[in-house]
Amino acid sequence: MALSKSDFKIATSCSKKLIYKKLSYDTLNDENEYMEMLVQGGHIVSKYAQLTYPNGIEIKSDTIKDALEETRRLIDQNQNITLFEATFLSNEKIIRIDILEKKDKLLNLIEVKSKSHDSEDDNYNAKRKLKEYIEDVVFQTMVLREVYPNYEIHSYLLLPDKSKRTTIEGLAGWFRVNTMIDEKFEIEELPAQSTVKFKKPLVEFKFENDPNRDEYIDNLQKDSLLTLMPVDEEVENMMNEIQQRSDIFIDILNNGIKPEHYSIIKNCKNCEFNLGAEKEKNGFRECWQELSDTEPNIFDLYCGGAIGHYKSGWYFDELISQGKVSFWDIDTDRFRNRKGEFGSRGQRQLIQVQYTKSNSEWISSELSAILNDLKYPLHFIDFETYKGAIPHHKGMRPYELVAFQWSCHTVNSPESEPEPVHSEWLNLDNVFPNFLFAEALMNEIGTTGTPLMWTSFENTVLRDILGQMDIYDYSNDNLKEWLINITSDKDREGRFVDMNKITLDCYFHPDMKGKTSIKSVLPAIWKNNSYLHSVFWFKKYAPDSTDNLNPYDTLEPIEGFLESDEVIKVGTDAMRAYHDLMFGPLSGNSQRKEQLKKLLLQYCELDTMAMVIIWKYWIDKCM
Ligand code: SF4
Secondary structure, eight states: OOEEHHHHHHHHHOHHHHHHHHTTOOOGGGGOHHHHHHHHHHHHHHHHHHHTSTTOEEOOOSSHHHHHHHHHHHHHHOSEEEEEEEEEEETTEEEEEEEEEEETTEEEEEEEOOSOBOTTSOHHHHHHHTHHHHHHHHHHHHHHHHHOTTSEEEEEEEEEBTTOOOOOTTGGGGEEEEEEEEOSSOOTTOTTOOSOOSEEEEEEETTTTOTTHHHHHHHHHHHOOEEEEEOHHHHHHHHHHHHHHHHHHHHHHHHOOOGGGOOOOGGGGGOTTOOTTOOTTOHHHHHHGGGGGOSSBGGGSTTGGGTTTTSSSOHHHHHHHTTOOBGGGOOGGGGOOTTSSOOHHHHHHHHHHHHHHTTOOEEOTTHHHHHHHSOSSEEEEEEEEEOOSSOSSTTOOTTOOEEEEEEEEEEOSTTOOSOOEEEEEEOOSSSOOHHHHHHHHHHHHTTSSEEEESSSHHHHHHHHHHHHHHHTTOOOHHHHHHHHHHOOBTTBOOSOEEHHHHHHHHEEOGGGTTOOSHHHHHHHHHHHOGGGGGSGGGGGGOOGGGTTSOGGGGSOOBOOSSSSSBOOOSHHHHHHHHHHHHHSTTTTOHHHHHHHHHHHHHHHHHHHHHHHHHHHHHHHHHO
């Protein structure tokens, strides 16, 4: 059994995971659509990279044995050649190199990553942020040196560069994930993908069969959004360490894992083999055994994993090593900060422990004053945005923000009747939408009242758009002034009020456990206060037979067009839907566009109505 790059990567995070991976245990990544989107993004960047090496030959063999033979044959028979997915096996280690250039006795190993990078960042900082990716390169270089000891080998990362801007309008539309094919090898981008559960995205270049294909490729090369980063020095520095780690992992594969190779620690909370209640082939349950059934447990505590950072060790690791993982094993005195005080985090943790014990809700006496300070009309606002490696529009950088949708519920007075006024905006045109997005919101809410958001995300988006006005030389003095007034930064206090901050300071329900996201607060309030279900404003989310459903579960799915029962329930779904709407295989199909539009609108509308529900409940309790 050979050690691959993704084996090495997963074993580095925990040796026990290597065993589960090789035994094909299920992982949380298997059904994770966001992860799938990342994989697709990675394949699109790979395709882009390959097109910038027009003479490259892809090794497309059905078996690893054939891929090894084909790679060897092409390298032996050609003095100069560029290969994609060149495959090598040496000393029980196997690699597939994204791009390999052979020039006589020189080999350039190029690892393509979709991770963003800013070439204007100073070199030390940039490389520090890329450490885990450089480890991948070291692993591959080590194998290549074993196979070709007499060659000069240089190693590189090839990455989307955030300091560059595309000159091509609609560049993202040049690449299309048309069909998904069964992958024969594991997908390297997913560390815990043991067996192949995703189909490999087959990325097509839109102009592949166009008579002017070469011209388009030429444009792509001139556009050059990727940066080649030499990492020879880092490879040298890390080689011994990576070699030692590889030897240990190969030993584990051959002789089994021993207790000294791993231990259960606080990081297990986010282990991809933690499948919750599922018992079959659940890696977390196997590692934690009877401790895995403890309810409530230490992981339910708000920011519990951060306790002890200023001491010699983490508090949760200490508890776990003693077999104390119950929520009630937690010593509240440990919530003190380095000054020995209960800071804002410690106070929140104390509230959680106290009110979980009494199984009751907590509302701070300050909530009433905070709500009274809000100036009407109240505008409950939510944004949906997109960021991708390959920019949508001319002038954009890789991973630059696209603000494509907002929803707003406006409550004009505390006694507001009839219902809050809903307004919304969704970009449907293939243009850079950010300034239109902000202008539409400005025209809707103007300069009166209090805009409310959940977390500081909306503030960050509008600040980004303010910065983009200068970069894109966009002239609208009213918009600029409005953006300055509504947003906060380190020097100024803007109009936005953050309901997540109000929750942290003033509200807790035991059903929320340690979470304060809107997706945790809404169900806690909705489920425990059934009178809200008959409030006229919210009737839509409480159909008679499903009164107690989480409102997000009442969103209407769209019956199968591409997939059955599509529904958008989280922000990353919205991101995918927007990209599909603009550049998906059916972006020209009006029926499909209508479906995606409906899904996006109903999701964003509920996000802002959820804020209204929470506010309404707080008002009812306080007034
Ligand atoms: S539960 Fe913990 S010890 Fe077990 S595989 Fe996951 S991270 Fe490793």
